[in-house]
Amino acid sequence: xxxxxxxxxxxxxxxxxxxxxxxxxxxxxxxxxxxxxxxxxxxxxxxxxxxxxxxxxxxxxxxxxxxxxxxxxxxxxxxxxxxxxxxxxxxxxxxxxxxxxxxxxxxxxxxxxxxxxxxxxxxxxxxxxxxxxxxxxxxxxxxxxxxxxxxxxxxxxxxxxxxxxxxxxxxxxxxxxxxxxxxxxxxxxxxxxxxxxxxxxxxxxxxxxxxxxxxxxxxxxxxxxxxxxxxxxxxxxxxxxxxxxxxxxxxxxxxxxxxxxxxxxxx
Amino acid sequence: xxxxxxxxxxxxxxxxxxxxxxxxxxxxxxxxxxxxxxxxxxxxxxxxxxxxxxxxxxxxxxxxxxxxxxxxxxxxxxxxxxxxxxxxxxxxxxxxxxxxxxxxxxxxxxxxxxxxxxxxxxxxxxxxxxxxxxxxxxxxxxxxxxxxxxxxxxxxxxxxxxxxxxxxxxxxxxxxxxxxxxxxxxxxxxxxxxxxxxxxxxxxxxxxxxxxxxxxxxxxxxxxxxxxxxxxxxxxxxxxxxxxxxxxxxxxxxxxxxxxxxxxxxx
Numbered sequence: 001x002x003x004x005x006x007x008x009x010x011x012x013x014x015x016x017x018x019x020x021x022x023x024x025x026x027x028x029x030x031x032x033x034x035x036x037x038x039x040x041x042x043x044x045x046x047x048x049x050x051x052x053x054x055x056x057x058x059x060x061x062x063x064x065x066x067x068x069x070x071x072x073x074x075x076x077x078x079x080x081x082x083x084x085x086x087x088x089x090x091x092x093x094x095x096x097x098x099x100x101x102x103x104x105x106x107x108x109x110x111x112x113x114x115x116x117x118x119x120x121x122x123x124x125x126x127x128x129x130x131x132x133x134x135x136x137x138x139x140x141x142x143x144x145x146x147x148x149x150x151x152x153x154x155x156x157x158x159x160x161x162x163x164x165x166x167x168x169x170x171x172x173x174x175x176x177x178x179x180x181x182x183x184x185x186x187x188x189x190x191x192x193x194x195x196x197x198x199x200x201x202x203x204x205x206x207x208x209x210x211x212x213x214x215x216x217x218x219x220x221x222x223x224x225x226x227x228x229x230x231x232x233x234x235x236x237x238x239x240x241x242x243x244x245x246x247x248x249x250x251x252x253x254x255x256x257x258x259x260x261x262x263x264x265x266x267x
Numbered sequence: 268x269x270x271x272x273x274x275x276x277x278x279x280x281x282x283x284x285x286x287x288x289x290x291x292x293x294x295x296x297x298x299x300x301x302x303x304x305x306x307x308x309x310x311x312x313x314x315x316x317x318x319x320x321x322x323x324x325x326x327x328x329x330x331x332x333x334x335x336x337x338x339x340x341x342x343x344x345x346x347x348x349x350x351x352x353x354x355x356x357x358x359x360x361x362x363x364x365x366x367x368x369x370x371x372x373x374x375x376x377x378x379x380x381x382x383x384x385x386x387x388x389x390x391x392x393x394x395x396x397x398x399x400x401x402x403x404x405x406x407x408x409x410x411x412x413x414x415x416x417x418x419x420x421x422x423x424x425x426x427x428x429x430x431x432x433x434x435x436x437x438x439x440x441x442x443x444x445x446x447x448x449x450x451x452x453x454x455x456x457x458x459x460x461x462x463x464x465x466x467x468x469x470x471x472x473x474x475x476x477x478x479x480x481x482x483x484x485x486x487x488x489x490x491x492x493x494x495x496x497x498x499x500x501x502x503x504x505x506x507x508x509x510x511x512x513x514x515x516x517x518x519x520x521x522x523x524x525x526x527x528x529x530x531x532x533x534x
Contacts, residue, residue: 055505055509058505058508059505059508059509060464060465060467060484060508061464062467062468062484063487063501064505066484066488066491066497067497067502067505070491070495070497071497190354191353191354191355191356193354194357195356198471198472205356205357205360208360227364228368231357231360231361232361235349235353235357235358238353238354239349239352239353242351242352243352
């Protein structure tokens with residue numbers, strides 16, 4: 001349990017947890033952008049917001065992950081190809097191949113291994129942010145609409161500009177309505193992290209398979225098939241993660257519903 | 268190969284009818300659409316059966332969860348906690364590893380007794396093994412939704428049923444159950460969509476696709492791997508899923524109309 005081969009396994013837990021925390025600001029930012037776009041006066045922006053949220057939510061997330069990953073990869077390499085090697089005139093897509101010049105590879109094939117790994121991690125974070133941003137946008141949109149109109153009218157009656165009303169009343173009052181949806185989203189997000197494995201990240205699922213199997217891609221073990229044991233351990237890990245999150249969210253809900261005109265706050 | 272030939276050769280490829288070999292080169296748009304559509308049969312199969320069986324079992328679990336008897340309440344609570352607290356992806360792995368181990372164990376215990384070995388072998392096949400996992404998964408989520416709805420059934424309704432002397436079973440059948448469904452329906456629609464999307468994980472996680480009989484995502488990634496072009500297969504599968512999600516939403520909307528047919532102005 002403490003030999004060198006397990007270091008990768010332990011480190012992968014940090015990978016998963018860091019993915020959770022790194023992407024949250026981006027998810028919320030994209031969520032806000034999406035929600036505000038859907039409320040915008042300018043019609044094309046509104047359509048864009050609606051298209052973003054409904055397409056991403058209408059498609060299974062794993063499909064979107066796989067698509068976003070290759071699309072992003074090829075998009076970046078294509079742009080680099082155009083900028084860095086303008087002298088190559090051959091088309092990038094030749095039959096079934098996607099060929100860019102060596103300088104345009106991302107990351108460069110000469111780059112150290114950690115660069116490859118962190119680039120893959122970065123791509124996965126972007127894919128997760130885009131998908132969960134759409135879900136967050138939907139929740140925040142609903143929450144913004146749920147704030148009682150009377151509260152906003154009160155703001156206007158005090159002579160606040162629309163911008164002031166939004167910042168001082170609409171936004172702070174929205175959180176209580178957004179919280180149930182956001183906590184639900186967080187739970188879904190936690191449970192989506194094993195999909196990192198499918199995105200080619202060496203995450204906990206990858207190591208559980210490698211270390212548990214008798215004969216795997218990199219190791220050859222004398223022990224029997226222990227994958228079931230490793231997976232049961234992951235199950236407990238996730239149960240703990242969701243259990244602790246649920247407790248934290250219960251606390252936050254109690255905190256923000258103080259003094260609100262809802263059932264939970266009417267104390 | 269014309270498109271009509273492709274359809275006759277591959278439309279039922281995912282369930283083993285038609286051409287044996289998948290197309291290797293020169294994929295046309297028609298190849299993509301037909302083969303991915305063929306894979307969709309599996310997604311629909313899993314969704315329909317898991318939701319169908321899950322619905323009835325979820326009602327039982329929800330009632331057990333709300334029961335006064337600890338012997339009923341505790342198992343239901345534990346079941347819901349474990350399934351809802353862990354990723355479906357991990358559940359697939361655990362189930363698969365367990366199902367693979369079962370025949371070995373059975374074989375050791377009663378040597379030569381072929382019936383058990385023969386029966387458990389089906390569990391490692393996707394059509395049964397993965398269906399069991401999806402069924403248990405949707406049962407737990409649905410039971411939680413129904414449990415919440417069960418607690419929100421108006422007290423007055425139950426008192427009214429008591430006052431006219433309904434038996435407990437009749438009271439449940441005529442008063443509590445319909446109210447519960449009405450209250451739970453919006454959330455249950457969401458759960459059905461989530462489950463439908465989750466069916467894409469089956470062949471991607473652990474259950475191997477036998478003789479290249481896979482689901483829609485299996486074929487989509489087959490094309491993407493072969494052509495290095497994600498911009499054709501993934502949008503196609505996305506369109507398929509959006510269409511079927513809309514159909515699912517429409518069916519659930521019709522059922523909702525029926526559940527609320529005694530109410531006024533409910534669309």
